[in-house]
Amino acid sequence: MNDATSDIFSLRGRRSTRCINVGNVQVGGDSDITIQSMTTAITRDTLSTLKQIETLTDVGCEIIRVAVPKDADADALAEIVANSPIPVVADVHFHSKFVYKAIDAGCGGVRVNPGNILHFETEVPKICATAKSAGVSLRIGVNAGSLDDSLRALYFESPAEALVESALREAKMFEDNGFYDFKISVKHHDPIVTVKAYEMLAKQGDWPLHLGVTEAGLLFDGTIKGVSAIAILLSLGIGDTIRLSLTANPIEEIKLAKGLLQALRFRTKPVEIIACPTCGRCEIELIELAEKVENAIKDLKPSRPLKVAVMGCAVNGPGEAKEADLGLAGGKGRGILFAKGKVIKTVKEGDMLDELIKLINQA
Numbered sequence: 001m002n003d004a005t006s007d008i009f010s011l012r013g014r015r016s017t018r019c020i021n022v023g024n025v026q027v028g029g030d031s032d033i034t035i036q037s038m039t040t041a042i043t044r045d046t047l048s049t050l051k052q053i054e055t056l057t058d059v060g061c062e063i064i065r066v067a068v069p070k071d072a073d074a075d076a077l078a079e080i081v082a083n084s085p086i087p088v089v090a091d092v093h094f095h096s097k098f099v100y101k102a103i104d105a106g107c108g109g110v111r112v113n114p115g116n117i118l119h120f121e122t123e124v125p126k127i128c129a130t131a132k133s134a135g136v137s138l139r140i141g142v143n144a145g146s147l148d149d150s151l152r153a154l155y156f157e158s159p160a161e162a163l164v165e166s167a168l169r170e171a172k173m174f175e176d177n178g179f180y181d182f183k184i185s186v187k188h189h190d191p192i193v194t195v196k197a198y199e200m201l202a203k204q205g206d207w208p209l210h211l212g213v214t215e216a217g218l219l220f221d222g223t224i225k226g227v228s229a230i231a232i233l234l235s236l237g238i239g240d241t242i243r244l245s246l247t248a249n250p251i252e253e254i255k256l257a258k259g260l261l262q263a264l265r266f267r268t269k270p271v272e273i274i275a276c277p278t279c280g281r282c283e284i285e286l287i288e289l290a291e292k293v294e295n296a297i298k299d300l301k302p303s304r305p306l307k308v309a310v311m312g313c314a315v316n317g318p319g320e321a322k323e324a325d326l327g328l329a330g331g332k333g334r335g336i337l338f339a340k341g342k343v344i345k346t347v348k349e350g351d352m353l354d355e356l357i358k359l360i361n362q363a
């Protein structure tokens, strides 16, 4: 973990995994848990794809995947890779020719869905040899919708087992061909199935795991499903890279992934806001105030991570937020500023925000 927070605020250690490279980003081993997303622009529209990659990189995306459904998309990869600030992973279904084209184009990785790649078994030796000689990693991305027919019956009995069985078969094929630089995902649209599948898979080998709930849904439901499954798995020490799939602008995926890693202390948040839920004792517009504080601190980079409390009343607020480095508690016409639960100043209600920001800047 790259957070200096003490152990009482840390989850258990991460499962030991082999380290692979996705371009210049490491996944697995001791590396940080990375954040991924996927472009929604048509890949062959290189201008739009690169613009989206840039926007996603700016909000915190570290590995980007692009769909490669057609020859024109595969042909666009070299230009995208050459101009992308982060490693590009080609997402390949059905045609193995796109795997080779992606490797030739310099992609950092290729996601293959072995369940639907035509003649996958006969192609495996060539895929492994080509990826190995180019130093490109692969992802075995198992999907419920494209499981081998021989796993259908098992899928209806135990979807998680079927996903894992598929992944194990495909991992064995890679390893039998002397190829080890791959990660695995066993995503499902149901968060419980997803958790079970990854838990089972994690016990079977040291592959780095790419976590995600697939087809999770629109922003609200998708967030709940994706965050709950990924948080459970991370709390078990499972997971090396994450994608929070949403039926929404991928910017939301990155913001959520970043927030999740910060909340679980895999990443440091420069300023964390603790805000009370308000109750009948609150005599100020607390939600509005908390939003103003959040907006005011969003670009601040204090010399050390700070917890800042925004509380609704002066009676209970400082006590309830005594772990906060700094805080303010509203009251009728005035508010108090406090540090570690102790009152340090009383100010006029209208000055509370400015005074708090001043204190944060001095911290």
Ligand code: SF4
Binding pocket: 276, 277, 278, 279, 280, 281, 282, 311, 312, 313, 314, 316, 317, 320
């Ligand atoms: S800090 Fe005050 S207003 Fe906020 S929940 Fe606690 S008692 Fe209620």
